[in-house]
Amino acid sequence: MPASTRERGLEAAVELLGAEGVRALSHARVDERAGLPAGSTSNWFRTRRALLGGVVDWIAERERADFDPAAMPAVTGADELIEGLCAMVELQAGPFAVRTRARYALFLELAADPELGEPLRQQRHEFETWTESIVTAVGFADPGPATRALMALADGLLLHRLTVDPQLDMRPVIERAVHALERS
Template sequence: MSTTRERALTAAVDLVGTQGIRALTHVRVDERAGLPRGSASNHFRTRAALLAGVAAWISEQEVRDLGAVLAQPFDDLDGFVDVFSAGLELLTGPYAVRTRARYALFLEAASDPVVFAPLRAQREGFAAWSRRLLETLGARHPDTAVRAFMAFGDGLILHRLTVDPDAPVRPSVEAALRGCLTV
């Protein structure tokens, strides 16, 4: 059974991911979560605290949900493509609302270090994971390769979230990865 805090955070992510950052208010969170009025503000006194809580919650949920996928063993380029593609498909499929919320928070929180911290830490961890794998696969310039590969991933995510939710993932990931290895 979910706690009041978890229900509030789940509702907040849903609000931001479906209606945008401006929809995030304590009252709307309570309504969306089916909680008594004032419940969200008991846990998150200010809007800034609510934003910070949502950012941390998204990071926690993504680490949990993607951890199993990203931990799958592989020993070659095709295995990396499979794992990375599976992660992107989750982010833009079953977890699309949460991914939209994360992107909205990235834009909203870029100037707020408290809200931005968990999102940045998660991204830096993912970039470090990607860099190690690109290096293992033979990237000549792993720092350049990871920046390009992360930018590609962001672009594909935005494309699937906004333009073409059914865009094939694996062929694009493979092409981008092969290009990053030659940079």
């Protein structure tokens, strides 16, 4: 089924954000990138703020669909947790890299706009809750701080992968962190 005009516009907006940053986002550039007639994007999103809001919602929806906890295999041990974290960062830095860059750009841009950035923060909170349930199932003694440490580590590795070293082998770092937190 072909994507709707709105969907094509949002996909193009994410591509623009991920490739060129927030300053590149405009209705005209989105129309051009999506191959839409001029004015199409502004029919869906009248203002730039509305367009940013649409992109924020679109990214959150896609991430919920791509990382649906119900569709993920059960994680019951440290080795499975390591495997899952490595796979997650690989996906975010590989096939979903443009979306990841767009999400980071939006987090920074919308830090001063709590209302507009709320769907991204809510998505992050849901992901943190899910991750904490996994860390708890694995048997970490203090799952809350361990979860936040693992997520911060994954964010740092992901950012490093996207900006400095696309070939970074993350597994040794993730293994070391999981085993250290497991013993804490």
